[in-house]
Amino acid sequence: xxxxxxxxxxxxxxxxxxxxxxxxxAARAALPPDVWDYVDGGAGDELTLAxxxxxxxxxxxxxxxxxxxxxxxxxxxxxxxxLAAPLAVAPMAYHRLVHPDGESGTARAAAAEGLLTVASTxxxxxxEEIAAAAPGRVWFQLYCFRDRGLTADxxxxxxxxxxxxxxxxxxxPLMGRRERDIRRGFVLPGxxxxxxxxxxxxxxxxxxxxxxxxxxAGGLPGGRDLAAATRExxxxxxxxxxxxxxxxxxxxxxxxxGVMTAEDAVLAREAGAAAVIVSNHGGRxxxxxxxxxDALAEVCDGAAGDIEVYLDGGVxxxxxxxxxxxxxARLVLTGRPVLWGLAVAGEHGAREVLRxxxxxxxxxxxxxxxxxxxxxxxxxxxxxxGDT
Ligand SMILES: Cc1cc2nc3c(=O)[nH]c(=O)nc-3n(C[C@H](O)[C@H](O)[C@H](O)COP(=O)(O)O)c2cc1C
Ligand SMILES: CC(C)CC(=O)C(=O)O
Numbered sequence: 001x002x003x004x005x006x007x008x009x010x011x012x013x014x015x016x017x018x019x020x021x022x023x024x025x026a027a028r029a030a031l032p033p034d035v036w037d038y039v040d041g042g043a044g045d046e047l048t049l050a051x052x053x054x055x056x057x058x059x060x061x062x063x064x065x066x067x068x069x070x071x072x073x074x075x076x077x078x079x080x081x082x083l084a085a086p087l088a089v090a091p092m093a094y095h096r097l098v099h100p101d102g103e104s105g106t107a108r109a110a111a112a113e114g115l116l117t118v119a120s121t122x123x124x125x126x127x128e129e130i131a132a133a134a135p136g137r138v139w140f141q142l143y144c145f146r147d148r149g150l151t152a153d154x155x156x157x158x159x160x161x162x163x164x165x166x167x168x169x170x171x172x173p174l175m176g177r178r179e180r181d182i183r184r185g186f187v188l189p190g191x192x193x194x195x196x197x198x199x200x201x202x203x204x205x206x207x208x209x210x211x212x213x214x215x216x217a218g219g220l221p222g223g224r225d226l227a228a229a230t231r232e233x234x235x236x237x238x239x240x241x242x243x244x245x246x247x248x249x250x251x252x253x254x255x256x257x258g259v260m261t262a263e264d265a266v267l268a269r270e271a272g273a274a275a276v277i278v279s280n281h282g283g284r285x286x287x288x289x290x291x292x293x294d295a296l297a298e299v300c301d302g303a304a305g306d307i308e309v310y311l312d313g314g315v316x317x318x319x320x321x322x323x324x325x326x327x328x329a330r331l332v333l334t335g336r337p338v339l340w341g342l343a344v345a346g347e348h349g350a351r352e353v354l355r356x357x358x359x360x361x362x363x364x365x366x367x368x369x370x371x372x373x374x375x376x377x378x379x380x381x382x383x384x385x386g387d388t
Pocket of ligand 2: 093122172175226230281284
């Protein structure tokens with residue numbers, strides 16, 4: 001069990017860290033304020049960020065009693081990967097911003113808990129390094145670049161490295177307006193770089209690229225904000241055609257991240273996706289998008305049982321995982337809590353956070369009288385306020 005640390009690892013109190021929120025407090029104390037705000041913040045008024053959390057709190061569980069819960073089974077299988085629980089690490093850029101263990105540490109932590117990690121295109125370590133840290137337990141998140149050659153190259157690298165699925169992010173044609181980052185003047189520190197793009201020709205980064213100095217020069221010496229760099233790289237004209245192109249050009253199962261409506265779930269099905277992630281990017285893109293838990297039912301309708309439906313956004317407790325599974329999610333991803341754990345104690349901290357979430361899920365299944373995932377269904381939850 002980890003204990004709360006003060007800044008720079010000096011023990012401030014001997015308080016054990018009991019839940020993800022405790023890790024958030026400890027991470028906040030340990031991280032530079034601009035890095036904390038980059039991780040913690042959302043777009044605009046942060047309405048969607050708050051909505052994600054509120055939606056989980058609003059839903060109550062209908063407990064069944066006198067059920068034999070002596071044995072609980074949280075195991076599942078998702079796109080060919082056996083998981084100890086229906087839980088994974090959402091793709092997040094630049095883990096080394098919070099700890100030198102970086103994405104490899106996160107991937108090892110998830111694998112040690114029998115889970116999987118989605119590695120970001122904008123990881124601070126290469127997809128090869130991350131996949132090697134957790135063989136068979138890494139998926140690759142793809143941002144589609146204006147340069148399709150570069151995009152295809154990344155897809156080929158992810159596959160060769162052993163990633164077992166591709167996750168195409170669809171909700172970021174431009175980067176959301178993150179006002180905390182604007183106020184702080186947040187730029188990447190010089191020693192953190194998008195390692196997958198290092199030295200790549202055709203990336204549009206050479207000579208005054210992502211942060212003004214080019215990548216081959218060894219990192220990103222600051223000076224350009226992420227939104228400007230993202231605008232240069234990512235293709236805002238991306239359409240469902242690209243999904244068809246990817247589905248045809250790679251044998252890996254394709255997951256579309258950022259699907260929030262039944263209409264788009266239908267299009268994902270038609271384009272050949274294996275699954276969709278109900279996601280609003282943790283409230284970092286369209287402020288005003290609904291909470292993911294509230295969008296889950298309509299996306300499940302659109303998926304019509306033909307493709308799998310996953311969810312991320314606001315998952316802070318094992319109980320949240322239970323609620324999302326009850327409403328139809330086959331896999332639930334968590335983002336910020338893993339970075340909190342990583343910030344507090346590197347790989348070990350990330351593992352502790354994931355272990356806590358799994359333990360909480362197991363306990364919630366026992367106390368709600370639903371010892372298997374198959375028993376989690378619509379009858380598990382009381383109607384949300386406002387439902388008829
Ligand atoms: C610091 C940070 C970086 C992120 N980077 C990416 C990314 O590179 N690609 C992506 O598809 N989503 C990215 N996301 C969004 C997450 O994948 C996920 O949708 C979101 O964090 C889930 O919400 P949660 O943090 O409340 O669990 C990022 C989120 C955070 C907090
Ligand atoms: C570099 C960014 C595009 C990564 C991201 O998706 C995010 O910060 O939410």
